[in-house]
Amino acid sequence: MAQVDLDKIRKQFSNVVAVDDVTLTIQEREFLTLVGPSGCGKTTTLRLIAGLERLTSGQIYFDGVAVGHQPANRRDIAMVFQSYALYPHMTVAENIGFALKMMRVPKPEIQQRTARAAEMLDIAHLLERRPKQLSGGQRQRVALGRAIVRDAAAYLLDEPLSNLDAKLRVFMRAELKKLHLDLQKTFIYVTHDQAEAMTMSDRIAVMHEGRVQQCASPLEIYNQPANQFVAGFMGSPPMNFIPGELQREDGDLFFLASGIRQRLPARLSAAVACPDAGGGASPGPVVLGVRPEDVKISTANGAGDHRATVFVEEPMGADVLVTLSLDAALLKARADAEFRTRPGQNLGLTFAEHKLHLFAADDGRALGRDLPPA
Amino acid sequence: MTATSAPTRPRSSAQSGARIGVQIPWRLIATYALAIFFACYLLAPFLWIVLTSFMTEADALSVPPQWIPAHPTLDNYAGFFNPTVEQRLQGSRAVEETPRGLLNSMIVAFSTALLNLCLATLAAYSFARIRFRGSQVLLMLYLVSRMVPGVVIIIPFFLVLRTLGLLDSYLGLILSYTTFTLPFTIWILKDYFRTIPRDLEDAARVDRCNWLQMIWRVFLPISAPGLVAAGVFAFMTAWNEFLFALFLTNTIRSKTIPLIVANFANDLDVRFTFMAAAGVLAVIPPLVLALIFQRLIVQGLAAGSVKG
Numbered sequence: 001m002a003q004v005d006l007d008k009i010r011k012q013f014s015n016v017v018a019v020d021d022v023t024l025t026i027q028e029r030e031f032l033t034l035v036g037p038s039g040c041g042k043t044t045t046l047r048l049i050a051g052l053e054r055l056t057s058g059q060i061y062f063d064g065v066a067v068g069h070q071p072a073n074r075r076d077i078a079m080v081f082q083s084y085a086l087y088p089h090m091t092v093a094e095n096i097g098f099a100l101k102m103m104r105v106p107k108p109e110i111q112q113r114t115a116r117a118a119e120m121l122d123i124a125h126l127l128e129r130r131p132k133q134l135s136g137g138q139r140q141r142v143a144l145g146r147a148i149v150r151d152a153a154a155y156l157l158d159e160p161l162s163n164l165d166a167k168l169r170v171f172m173r174a175e176l177k178k179l180h181l182d183l184q185k186t187f188i189y190v191t192h193d194q195a196e197a198m199t200m201s202d203r204i205a206v207m208h209e210g211r212v213q214q215c216a217s218p219l220e221i222y223n224q225p226a227n228q229f230v231a232g233f234m235g236s237p238p239m240n241f242i243p244g245e246l247q248r249e250d251g252d253l254f255f256l257a258s259g260i261r262q263r264l265p266a267r268l269s270a271a272v273a274c275p276d277a278g279g280g281a282s283p284g285p286v287v288l289g290v291r292p293e294d295v296k297i298s299t300a301n302g303a304g305d306h307r308a309t310v311f312v313e314e315p316m317g318a319d320v321l322v323t324l325s326l327d328a329a330l331l332k333a334r335a336d337a338e339f340r341t342r343p344g345q346n347l348g349l350t351f352a353e354h355k356l357h358l359f360a361a362d363d364g365r366a367l368g369r370d371l372p373p374a
Numbered sequence: 375m376t377a378t379s380a381p382t383r384p385r386s387s388a389q390s391g392a393r394i395g396v397q398i399p400w401r402l403i404a405t406y407a408l409a410i411f412f413a414c415y416l417l418a419p420f421l422w423i424v425l426t427s428f429m430t431e432a433d434a435l436s437v438p439p440q441w442i443p444a445h446p447t448l449d450n451y452a453g454f455f456n457p458t459v460e461q462r463l464q465g466s467r468a469v470e471e472t473p474r475g476l477l478n479s480m481i482v483a484f485s486t487a488l489l490n491l492c493l494a495t496l497a498a499y500s501f502a503r504i505r506f507r508g509s510q511v512l513l514m515l516y517l518v519s520r521m522v523p524g525v526v527i528i529i530p531f532f533l534v535l536r537t538l539g540l541l542d543s544y545l546g547l548i549l550s551y552t553t554f555t556l557p558f559t560i561w562i563l564k565d566y567f568r569t570i571p572r573d574l575e576d577a578a579r580v581d582r583c584n585w586l587q588m589i590w591r592v593f594l595p596i597s598a599p600g601l602v603a604a605g606v607f608a609f610m611t612a613w614n615e616f617l618f619a620l621f622l623t624n625t626i627r628s629k630t631i632p633l634i635v636a637n638f639a640n641d642l643d644v645r646f647t648f649m650a651a652a653g654v655l656a657v658i659p660p661l662v663l664a665l666i667f668q669r670l671i672v673q674g675l676a677a678g679s680v681k682g
Contacts (some may be wrong), residue, residue, distance in 0.1 A: 052576050072579040079580045085573035089595045099581035102591075146581070 002063040002076075002153035003028045004049060004344045005282040008091070009058035009068075011044050018044040020210035024153070031187040032215075033182050036207035042190045045207070046156050049188060062153050063287045079149035082159040084139045086131040086146075093127040116297045118183070137168050144152075148179065154186040161196065167230065173199055180372060188329040194234045198222065214348060228364035231289050231357055237321060240295065240331045242288045243361065246272060255288050255358070259327040262288065268358050271368025272321070273371055286367070289357035296331035296350045297322060299341060304348025310341045324349065399646030420657070426650035427451070432569070434646050442480060450651035460650070468637035471626050475634035479613055480659060482544055483564060486551040486612035487605045490559045493552070495594070503572075516557035524554070524617050532621050542623050551612040552624060558611075559604040567602025579676050599673035606663060606671055613660050631656045 004026040011019040019041045026032045034042040047053040049060060051072035059068045060075075068073050078099070086095050096117055097110040112360045118124040121141040129140055140160060147155055160171045160176075180187050193196055197204045198218045205215040206229075214226035225231035231239045244257030246264075253269035255262040298304055308324035308331065319337050324331045324347065333349065341347065358367040422441075426434050427450055429443040448648030454472045501509055531550055532541070574596065578588040594601065616632045623629045635656060638649040664671065 047576075052579065052581060071584075072576070073582045073584055077580060079577070081577060082569060083573045085571065085577035087574065087577070087592055087596070089598075102587065146577075150617045155462040190552075 005061040010056045012056045029184050031202045033189045033197040033201040033204045040207040042207045043208040044254045046190045049311045076153040078150040078152040080143045080147050080160045084143040095151050117145045121145050157189045220315040224369045228359040237332045239289045239291050264355050268368045285361035287359040290351050292332040292334040294352035294355040297333045304350045310345045423650045423653050431647050450647045472636045475631040479631040482547045483609045483612040485548045487609040490608040494559035494563050497560045501564045501565035543627050550618050555608040555611045562604040582677045597668040602667045602670040608637050
């Protein structure tokens, strides 16, 4: 296993810049997830690390050794593909042992390591079958087996769960996490599913338009997003955004929008007051961010800081998602499973003040995230 | 009420049963009739040749014609390998030349197929995997080159091969046949290669294969149906070809079986039974080939026709 360093890597396909100046360090034994929407450059980044694409510029280091010029077969990596990419003319055992065969590992050792990997993944009974005789879940395990049978510097996984049904995906998520704990190897995982990223990773690198927007632990990404894109991408349902303006009154900072006058916590107030501390912003146009679980709603008369009308409710079983109409804006709130309401009903709502986020209206950067919470 | 309504129910079901019973499946009958008609249309000439090959010349020429040999004989076949004096006179040189003609055809057709596969695989891989300026134009040019009738280019071919000293040789025939089979084999393989997911190549590279190892151990085995379809196509074309063989060969050193079969009719005494037996022998190798690779040929030619 190895530490993987990406140093200002860039990949350009004719006029399109797929990966733009990405610098990232993936620690030894770390589980790092590259997450982002389609076309954000996450798979290209993974393919650059694998050596399946050539760098336009920059360098990649495995344990300090530059490997950017090396083809895929010279780099010590194992990879799981989204399509599994099992060799259809080989049995499961031959698929798993193929890389070892190419590395001229003695036959008895190949058999031994193949059997061990198969046992780990609970596919020992499938070793003589061919890929077309397997279910999706079994194929996915074989693809994993083909990777873990290697003693590679890094293990690259390109959306390996995306072809599975929802139930199996949740199950395999836990299996993969356990596998990482057992193997203690460097895992670099690509997904567009923020739930996968949140649940499995030591750190998450959120990508957008070829750039890493933020790389941090899942909780930090969730609680202290670096910008409006990260805040909106991570979390389901996504964070509510309300464009408005800042106004200072009697030493307090207020957020003003149509139908909303919200006092901001000292942390955000300080960020606006001292631009150096949190990116800075003078009173003016901003975007207020609040997660659905931080919107408290109540049907009681006169309750809450703001008034809204119920647009629609979506019972989820464990809780209820309520979409609220607040003048022109629609907000989502997460309420207890027992909460009952009806479309058109007037509600009072309150934002959890210390959980509010503020973003610059021009470039979307988060304001005040580097200051300690109030 | 009950007494009157009760018997009506079984009657109505009996009526519907009768209606179903008399329904004639015209659609099915028409489908089968057409299928049988076309099967007869395709197979009858072949069957007639096979039956004639087991007849004596007298039976073959009898009026009214016989379909089933009255005096079945293997003499027509035996004559090719150990001709009697009489058979030599009747069949002239063609009788003695048939075994060698079969061998020549085999060598030329196999070599053409092999050379086609070697060249077409590399070309088709490039067209399938590498995006380069003019690739579509080139592909179209390959096809257009096959729109020119053979008779137009046969004289230039003859002159070129004579200059190269390749007339009446295997190599001359193989090179000629390759020129007009290669465009089609490139097209067949290009389409097949495009159906193979790129991820498999990437997986092989990650699994420590260099390019040649990837091609040899992963890409070509997966491409087997396409390769077989293209190979069989090249083989059949070379096996059946007549015009170029007529111009480019003149001795039994390189004469192929279609020319020799035609020779039976060129002699003063036309022997239909010999001709039929030679025809049957000429059909056997490609038929065996097609039967062996039947499944792969269908897969290869159907590649890309459906999502999958």
